[in-house]
Amino acid sequence: MEVIKRIETRRGANLSLNGIAEKILDKTLSINTYGLRPDDFFGTTSKLCLKEGSNILAGAPVFYSKKTPDIKIVSPISGTIKKILRGPKRKIENIIIESSTNQESIIHEVKGWKKMDINNLKQLLMESGNWSFIHQRPYGIMANPLDTPKSIFVSTAKTDPLGEDYHFVLKEDQKEFQLGIDLLNRLVDQPVFLGLDKSFPGYFESIEGVQHYSFEGPHPAGNLSLHIQKLSPLNMNDHVWTVNPEDVVNIGRFVSSGVFSPQRTIAVSGNAVKNPKYFRTKIGAELAPILNKVGIKFDNVRVINGDVLTGNTAFISGHLGYFNNLVTVIPEGSHYRMFGWLPFKDNKILSLSNTSLSRLFNRKGFEVDTNLNGEERALVVTGEMEKFFPLDIYPMQLIKACMTEDIEKMEALGIYEVVPEDFGLVDYANTSKIEAQEIIRQGIELMINEVG
Amino acid sequence: MNFIRKSLDNLKKPFGKGQKLEKFAPAFNAFDTLLFVPNHTTKKGAHIRDAVDLKRTMVTVIFALLPALIYGIYNTGYQHYIQIEESFTFLEAFIHGSWKIIPMIIVSYVVGLSIEFGFAVYRGEEVNEGYLVTGLLIPMIMPVDIPLWMVGISTAFAVLVAKEAFGGTGMNILNPALTARAFAFFAYPTYMSGNKVWVSEAGNIDAISGETILGTLAAGGEVNYSMMEMFQGSIPGSIAETSTLWVAVGALILILTGVGSWRIISGGIIGAAIMGLLFNLWGANELMSFSWLNHLVVGGFAFGIVFMATDPVSGTQTTKGKWIYGFLVGIFCIMIRVFNPAYPEGVMLAILLMNVFAPTIDHYVVNGNINKRKKRWALASKELKTA
Secondary structure, eight states: OOEEEEEEOOOSOOOOBSOOOEEEEEOOOOOOEEEEOGGGSTTOOEEESSOTTOEEOBTOEEEEESSSTTOEEEOSSOEEEEEEEEOGGGOEEEEEEEEOSSOOBOBOOOTTTTTSOHHHHHHHHHHHTGGGGEEEETTTEEOOTTSOOSEEEEEOOOOSTTOOOHHHHTTTOHHHHHHHHHHHHHTSSSOEEEEEETTOOTTGGGOSSEEEEEEESSTTTTOHHHHHHHHSOOOTTOOEEEEOHHHHHHHHHHHHHSBOOOEEEEEEESTTBSSOEEEEEETTBBSHHHHHHHOBSOSSEEEEEBOTTTOEEEOTTSBOOSSOSEEEEEEOOOOOEETTTSTTOOTTSOOSSTTOOHHHHOSSOBOOOOBOSSOOOOOOOOSTTGGGOOSSSOHHHHHHHHHTTOHHHHHHHTGGGOOGGGGHHHHHHOTTOOOHHHHHHHHHHHHHHHTO | OHHHHHHHHHHHGGGSTTSTTGGGHHHHHHHHHHHEEOOOBOOSSOSSOOSOOHHHHHHHHHHHHHHHHHHHHHHHHHHHHHHTTOOOOHHHHHHHHHHHHHHHHHHHHHHHHHHHHHHHHHHTOOOOTHHHHHHHHHHHTSOTTOOHHHHHHHHHHIIIIIIGGGTSTTTOSSOHHHHHHHHHHHHSHHHHSSSSSSSTTGGGOTTOOOOOHHHHHHTTOOOOOOHHHHHHTOSOSSTTTSOHHHHHHHHHHHHHHTOSOHHHHHHHHHHHHHHHHHHHHHOOSHHHHSOHHHHHHSTTHHHIIIIITTOTTTSOOSHHHHHHHHHHHHHHHHHHHHHOTTOOOHHHHHHHHHHHHHHHHHHHHHHHHHHHHHHHHHHHHHHHHHO
């Protein structure tokens, strides 16, 4: 293996939290319902293919993208559409599918995919539901099949707090991973960029037909935005595609069997979990049986699809998200703290600021909750965002440009090179409790609508 | 604690949504959150948050100011008794100082906070904590014998014109505390200069001269203080600016907690030292030949660079910008001192001047990043064309 680049960064921080998932894989789940949430596909307007009550086969389309109707989101199991939950303005929030006892799947003809015409291959991926796994930059939305990407990035390690270990998650799937990479290589002119943790665990370094690079440093060193900026920076009208490692496996499994693979291996972690560990299930699995198995310590908890910095709030009665390999459960923090604003008080709360001694007293792991630890204020303190932002971008200036909806400035300051997740630590650490991710998300929405 | 919380919750009821005092909720919340960090939880974005908030940051600055303030209070009494040649104890000096200075602090807080609360209610926003620091800074940089009504008017001017007119906390261009001092300086020049205002009650006694060192130098006089006295601050001057020693302790607190920018402070010291050295080489008059090391410890330079220039709102925001900004504050401070004997206190004007230029400095620093990106774009599209 030859490493084409070693990415090193010092800007960032690893949050050491309690409740990391033990490396035990539980495959004995029995899941009754699955949910698909159109919100997991940021920037896509969804159109339903089916009505409530209709039967569906595994791999059959449930909804499609209004803009590109060929891109289908398919059912992970066969069963019945039990309920379609709608929010304000009849927006679809969740499509709940009840699993049937007999599982039947739609089988696609995949033989000869290695020689297939590229447009037919793309069509096959779209029809079979596999296109949903491919994201594009800028914006971090579903890839447009009409584009030819400049490069494709897959990163096999995460630096997120309590993040899943892909080496463990995918240790049995080397063959499928290689197949998935081979397929991705057909979509792009240069070999896929494969990111490795600097300690090179597992088989990822022996994957062929890729350009290996490594990264090290505190979170967000594992975020693809940094890797892309260092290896294949986005210029005007460039597109870079990204795929999550387990979805590479899913794509690989699809081209070897012809059946859509919705495999999800998830780490259930967080300091509200009694026995944090890994589970193998499918996309959209209901969370209640999973949470029952690990045990929850508190009455009032927040269940997060993803990590504590960037995930979405789910409910105990909710479903696993489409893309996340991590479910974090932490206690809610609706409590008061008397004189909590005194410096060096309440050192049990993890703080990256030197106005607390928390990191001095506790080097192992922190108990966290969802308290805001203050109130939102005007942006006053400067220079603190840069400490946790390794990209060559001025984060505060970009946030301000997004707030004022100054599109030209947003472009110039690098809006194409970021996704909201890159601002997770900024959200966490900034003194004024500014919702940086939300501001960037709205900025990106504005760009999608105004520039496209 | 539960009892206090419960009674607060009861008191809060009329300020709730749809209740009759809803408009005044920001005022009530300011007191509530002073006692308790609220029970708000994260609604979007990151689900967990750092323990630091603006209150904690501002309180840290106040802690950093306390050493200089306490010494300033003592020094006020010390200068008073030493000039009237009476014997005194430490406690007496301290009491004299407190009797002069605490009313000023009260006036500054009452006037400033009233305006801040009024605007918060008017705008329906929460009260920002920034004034906690500004309100303490204003009396600390005034001459001790300034009448209280002047403190009040300067404060009102600073909060209204320098801060609220620009949109409140986080939006101001000039440092509000320095604006208050500049206002007093230009509106009431007789009270703000000369040799009578720097020592408590000096105006009532004929025989004494309580001139500041820079004032003496500007008049071509000789300085009778040793460098050690200048460093520890037992000299006449604005209330809390005289002691470089205790300002340095404050600087240490700011830098170790990361609340104040060490880049601005270092840049300022380097700038002032270089400028002082250059003038030493020139040496055309008393001020020019005043040793560069002495320049660093007399007057308000140390206080200004540590507590005023590091104001994150009115200063530069980028890392590179902070170095440049600090450096230029240092340069201009000494330059104004030496070139313009009418304003021996150069640091105030230097910082206000650089406050105005801070956005420009940032603009050029950020433009460097933008140009790099645009160059990359241009290069890429050129390659595309040739391909």
